[in-house]
Amino acid sequence: MSEQDHWEREFDxxxxxxxxxxEPSARARMLAARWKHNPPEPVPFRADPDPVGPRRSSWISTAVVLGCVAALILLIGYAQTRTPY
Incomplete structure (x- = not known):
């Protein structure tokens, strides 16, 4: 038997x-044994643990970003007019 045949036979x-x-994995066997005596309580799918407060409008975020960009453009323009050529 060649080495390649042995390798193919070993990992077929x-x-x-x-x-x-x-055979189930060790974790599956452990959980099956645990749940046999103490089954888990039902949990809602993707339940929120805490209620979230009201969301801010996306327009506020947009206005803040655009305001910062406008201020930066004005600052760069002012800096360029103040520097001598």
């Missing part, structure tokens, strides 16, 4: 995937 994924019985 098709043979492993076609197995009739697949």
């Amino acid at each position: 994924h098709r043979w492993a995937s076609d197995a009739e019985h697949k």
Whole structure:
């Protein structure tokens, strides 16, 4: 038997995937044993833990950003007029 045949035989994924019985992982076995005696309580899907206050309007954020950009443009223009050529 060559080394390549041994390697292919050792890591034959098709043979492993076609197995009739697949053993669950250690975590799955641990959770199954724990939940057998103490089942988990139902939890709503993606429930918010705390209610969130009212959101600010996106127009306020837009106005703040545009105001900062305008102020920066004015500041750069003023700085360029003050510098001698």
